Amino acid sequence: MKVFLIGFMGCGKSTKAKQLAHRLDCPVIDLDAEIVSKTGKTIAEYFAEFGESGFRNYESEMLKTHPYPENCVVATGGGLPCFFDNMEWMNANGETVYLQMEPAQLVSRLHNRHKRPLIADLDDEQLLEFIKTKLQERDPFYTQAKVVVNAFDLDAETLESQLVH
Numbered sequence: 796m797k798v799f800l801i802g803f804m805g806c807g808k809s810t811k812a813k814q815l816a817h818r819l820d821c822p823v824i825d826l827d828a829e830i831v832s833k834t835g836k837t838i839a840e841y842f843a844e845f846g847e848s849g850f851r852n853y854e855s856e857m858l859k860t861h862p863y864p865e866n867c868v869v870a871t872g873g874g875l876p877c878f879f880d881n882m883e884w885m886n887a888n889g890e891t892v893y894l895q896m897e898p899a900q901l902v903s904r905l906h907n908r909h910k911r912p913l914i915a916d917l918d919d920e921q922l923l924e925f926i927k928t929k930l931q932e933r934d935p936f937y938t939q940a941k942v943v944v945n946a947f948d949l950d951a952e953t954l955e956s957q958l959v960h
């Protein structure tokens with residue numbers, strides 16, 4: 796089984812994917828980290844060179860062509876479910892889990908903003924506004940996940956218990 800963790804920047808996809816893979820004793824794949832290792836560029840550098848649309852093309856191709864092992868946990872980038880038919884593809888190829896979190900909670904998790912080009916230049920107040928607007932736009936995609944969990948204070952054991960299989 797492939798488990799795809801989706802949700803807004805800072806909701807804990809990368810962190811929880813590692814913990815869940817450990818519990819399930821299977822490999823973890825972080826698609827952002829795969830992009831960095833394949834291209835030799837950071838996500839910020841990739842955005843600067845190819846723009847957001849170049850990044851969206853590449854992340855979609857990476858999603859669909861990565862040689863996944865049969866069982867694995869996949870951390871996606873926050874925007875990935877909201878472009879092309881990526882959400883549909885993940886639902887057809889595995890179990891999708893939306894790690895849902897409130898805007899104010901997301902702000903408190905997003906300290907390392909320089910790594911995330913969409914929010915790199917925002918202060919806390921601007922970030923809160925950005926998240927509210929963007930989350931509204933993205934929620935219709937995120938909520939197509941097979942499982943929706945409250946991601947604040949979520950431990951890996953609870954996350955595992957929510958899986959449908």
Ligand SMILES: Nc1ncnc2c1ncn2[C@@H]1O[C@H](COP(=O)(O)OP(=O)(O)O)[C@@H](O)[C@H]1O
Pocket residue numbers: 802803804805806807808809810811870873904905906907948949
């Ligand atoms: N349970 C937690 N409690 C506090 N901070 C957390 C928790 N889980 C993750 N974080 C922190 O929140 C930030 C975002 O987590 P990350 O896993 O990178 O999210 P995502 O991949 O969804 O953007 C990181 O700085 C991480 O260390």
Ligand SMILES: O=C(O)C1=C[C@@H](OP(=O)(O)O)[C@@H](O)[C@H](O)C1
Pocket residue numbers: 802803804805808809827838871872873874875910911912913
């Ligand atoms: O929400 C987004 O559009 C993005 C989220 C990032 O991943 P995280 O959600 O792991 O921060 C990364 O893919 C890129 O900076 C764009």
Ligand SMILES: [Mg+2]
Pocket residue numbers: 808809827870871872
């Ligand atoms: Mg991440």
